[in-house]
Amino acid sequence: xxxxxxxxxxxxxxxxxxxxxxxxxxxxxxxxxxxxxxxxxxxxxxxxxxxxxxxxxxxxxxxxxxxxxxxxxxxxxxxxxxxxxxxxxxxxxxxxxxxxxxxxxxxxxxxxxxxxx
Amino acid sequence: xxxxxxxxxxxxxxxxxxxxxxxxxxxxxxxxxxxxxxxxxxxxxxxxxxxxxxxxxxxxxxxxxxxxxxxxxxxxxxxxxxxxxxxxxxxxxxxxxxxxxxxxxxxxx
Numbered sequence: 001x002x003x004x005x006x007x008x009x010x011x012x013x014x015x016x017x018x019x020x021x022x023x024x025x026x027x028x029x030x031x032x033x034x035x036x037x038x039x040x041x042x043x044x045x046x047x048x049x050x051x052x053x054x055x056x057x058x059x060x061x062x063x064x065x066x067x068x069x070x071x072x073x074x075x076x077x078x079x080x081x082x083x084x085x086x087x088x089x090x091x092x093x094x095x096x097x098x099x100x101x102x103x104x105x106x107x108x109x110x111x112x113x114x115x116x117x
Numbered sequence: 118x119x120x121x122x123x124x125x126x127x128x129x130x131x132x133x134x135x136x137x138x139x140x141x142x143x144x145x146x147x148x149x150x151x152x153x154x155x156x157x158x159x160x161x162x163x164x165x166x167x168x169x170x171x172x173x174x175x176x177x178x179x180x181x182x183x184x185x186x187x188x189x190x191x192x193x194x195x196x197x198x199x200x201x202x203x204x205x206x207x208x209x210x211x212x213x214x215x216x217x218x219x220x221x222x223x224x225x226x
Contacts, residue, residue, distance in 0.1 A: 003160075031212065040126070042203050042216030043161070056213065091161065097212065106214065108161040 004109035006092050012115045013082055020078045021112045025094030032075050033106065034067055035091040036060065043091055049075060050097070082116045089113050119144040121206050123217035130194050131225050138189040138220045140178075140204030149207040150180055150187040151214060156200045164189075164202070174198070194224045 005024040013019050025032045031050050035043035046065070047057045051072040061067075064082075069075040079086055090113075093106040120143040130136055142148060152164040165173045167180040167187060178189045187204060201221050205214040 033213070040218065042121075042123075042205075042218045045213050045215070048213060095212075106163065110160045 004092055004094050004107050006090075006109035006112050008112055009110065010113045010115075012117060015084060015116055016081055018078065018080045019082060019114060020076050021090055021092075021114075022074060022076050023092030023094075023109060024074045025092070026096075026107055027073075029094035029096045029107070030072070031095045031097055032069055033093045033095070034075070034077050035093065037089040037091055037111070038087075046077075079114075082114075084116045087114055087116045119148070119206055119208050119215050121204050121215055121217035123202075123204055123220050125220045126218070127221045127223070129223045129225065132196055133193050136189075136191045136194045136198070136222065136224075138202050138204075138222065140187045140189065140217060142185050142187065142204075142206045144185075144206060144208055146208055148180075150178070151205040151207070152176070152178055152187075152189050153203040153205060153216070154200050155203070155219075161203070194222075196224050196226055198222060199224045 007022045011019055033048040034046040036046055037043045045058050046061050047067050049069040052069050064080045067077045089111045091111045092109040095106045122141045124139050150167040153161050154164040155161045165171055176191045178187050180187050201219045203219045204217040207214045
């Protein structure tokens, strides 16, 4: 396990198509986060999971977006009926929440760059 | 609401010059502050966090609650420091960090 893996690295899709991204976190990490990053901006929070439970979703996550983490391991992010405004880098991060120690930071994947044409 | 402001999109210095990347935050409670770095063609990675009071690659950052700042400093910049730097804040009641828009540091030879 060398870190957080994201697949695919790049995705070009036509407007209106559905796309799905996958994230494999560090195996012992119980928290998994999805972020979106557009040009000139920092990462913007979308949603996060603790184990298999989706605990919070940003208002950025419209009803066209859905995320799952069925067994508390890998996660998928699906975008339905893609729009040009969905073009961005989608980042996944994971972390380990240790009781009494707090959250020491996040390990990010390389991201999936989505281009909607 | 919590907010992180990095006022400079770009900071350009010469090798050996001191560097200060500014970060101001808005949060009423006790925040946790982080600096993340992204080198060219690499993933975003944690550089340092305020609770550890550590120096990483010669960089330090001090949390100033009075000025609500967490500026990143290095006395002598190196060419390999050229990267995007993001300041992030995590509030006590949340495990979700909020990121600034980033500052691109370019260190010229």
